[in-house]
Amino acid sequence: MSDLAWKTDVQLACSGDRDAFARLIREMQNELYGMARTLLNKDEDCADAIQEAILKAYRGIPKLREPAYFRTWLLRILIHECQQLYRREKRTSPSDKLPDQKALSTETDLDLQAAVERLEEPLRTLVKLHYFADLPLSQLSEMMDISEGTLKSRLHRARRYLAKWLNLPEKGEIGYEF
Amino acid sequence: MSSNELDLLLKDGGTAMPLSLPSIVANRIENTLHTLPDRRAIESRTKRIRRLALMAASITIVGGTLASYFLFSRDQQSDIASLPQHNRLDYQSELIGTPMMGSLLEDSVVNKDGPSVTDQGITLMIRDVTYDGYEVAIRYSVKSDKEIDGFSMDASLAMDTKEIGRVGYATSDEPGNLNHRYEKYDSNQYEGVMGTWKLAYSDYLPRSFHLKVNATSIGGQVGKWALDIPVTVTSDTTMIRPALLKTSKEGTLKVNRLILSRVSTQFSFNFEAGALGEQSWVGVEVTDDKGFHYGSHISRSADDLNYMDLLPVTDQAKTLIIRPFYDDFRNNKQVELEDHFHTLLVTQPTVEEPLILPIGEAGQLEITGIEYLADKTVVYTKQPNTSGAGFAIQDDKGNLIPIITLAIGGATEFKPFSRDTPVTFLTRPMYPRTYIPELEARIDLPQP
Known part of the structure; x- marks a missing residue:
């Protein structure tokens, strides 16, 4: 979809055009899935979160004050839905029980991921989006509506937790670099 | 290890992403887009859903000015045999079977x-x-x-x-x-x-x-x-994932998940309406094998029927019964106060001689007793009540008498009024529901 077509469809969707809204979603569907899959572990959960995000976006789009931010706005809704769903699943499913610290080791990626899962919100989402989905802080700042400074400080805090849980020796405090 | 090394470890640590969009996700996106409502319907539906959320917990407030409108328990005598049990019990609470609804003094x-x-x-x-x-x-x-x-x-x-x-x-x-x-x-x-x-x-x-x-x-x-x-949050909950899918020309019911605890029952499902659903509202009702009514959820669109927050299961319940139905659209229209049936209380009702309240084509409600206490007045309704209807009480000045607590098991508690107070019962015209027996689903509950 060209930039012009995208902007036109956003304008149309904001004024209530259902077909234009659907075109925008189809255009973004891989990105939506990528984001959801970063934050959730199962495709079925991703489908649930994306569905909710689409419905909420459709209901809320007339209130979108700046059409240029449609993409960022939709991804923000999706992040929120993923967090909600993750919380619900974690509350109810024993399979989501987090590993004991003694079960963690430094040897495999699985253990690293388990340690990331152990982080509390909002650190967990931030680490996943920044590191696993490779999203720059400038973009996350827009998407999460949080200043870059706050995000850096959160990442710093998250890394300290991870280093501790993974028994990684620290060589001193180093500020965030990007 | 330095912070930068940890950065690198994290950057390499993500889960490998599938190359293409999985069909489950692609299909869901398409289905969602195909069922997006017309924008003009959204505002009214949003208000409706909010009201239905209340109904799911056994009560709804009608019209803002009319008082309570309760749903009562139903007796279930279905010929539908229990479905083959493919339930997956993810884990089970120790406390299920110790409901909040038993005697408080024996707790x-x-x-x-x-x-x-x-x-x-x-x-x-x-x-x-x-x-x-x-x-x-x-x-x-x-x-x-x-x-x-x-x-x-x-x-x-x-x-x-x-x-x-x-x-x-x-x-x-x-x-x-x-x-x-x-x-x-x-x-x-x-x-x-x-x-x-x-x-x-x-x-x-x-x-x-x-x-x-x-x-x-x-x-x-x-x-x-x-x-x-x-x-x-307590970890003491029970999750069941029944592999239940019921299909007929009147629709499809898929039961996804139940989470049971001492304080609530969370029910996830999908209901796709058949041809009748195009003219009617659609609903799903949850009861148990003892006839206890846990809640109903009614909507103009089956798309909105996928989740219910219900009362906790009672310790007598062995099976939960899920009953989809079509609801006459006229049941969901707001009715002005003057268009309700007004029934004056003349003599004190008893089980043998109940006060009969008309509810139109759906039948009648029976008030079987009124208990006048210092701090509340309790009104008892004959069980089971198969109409889905409720009532309000108006005093002699035309004011609706406030409710203290919700109806559970057919007892509704009101702010106290004396035996001598002239009161009028209000009921709205109701039309019978059409249940879809082919889609009835039964879920065996884990027993202690």
């Missing part, structure tokens, strides 16, 4: 002490708080240094700074009232339980919070009883 919690506060010679003690991540129930006791004639409480509850409901006399346009019931232990002690019933629809469901209880009146005595209690 083992009655001997458990908790935080308390005393004012005006009256001590309010919170014996137990259970929070399953969706709803909260608070077991409490009240002890006084003198006899308490009647019992009532005005109190508000908050999760951190967010108010979650009140107990006391609530009017129909103040739907923030909590489930609340109490039993007299002796002349100066009461045992009670307050519970939320629509908290699951809120956007604030933290894993832990501070429960703030603020009572301003107990047993008619004005005072101040404030408690702040840290609460964490």
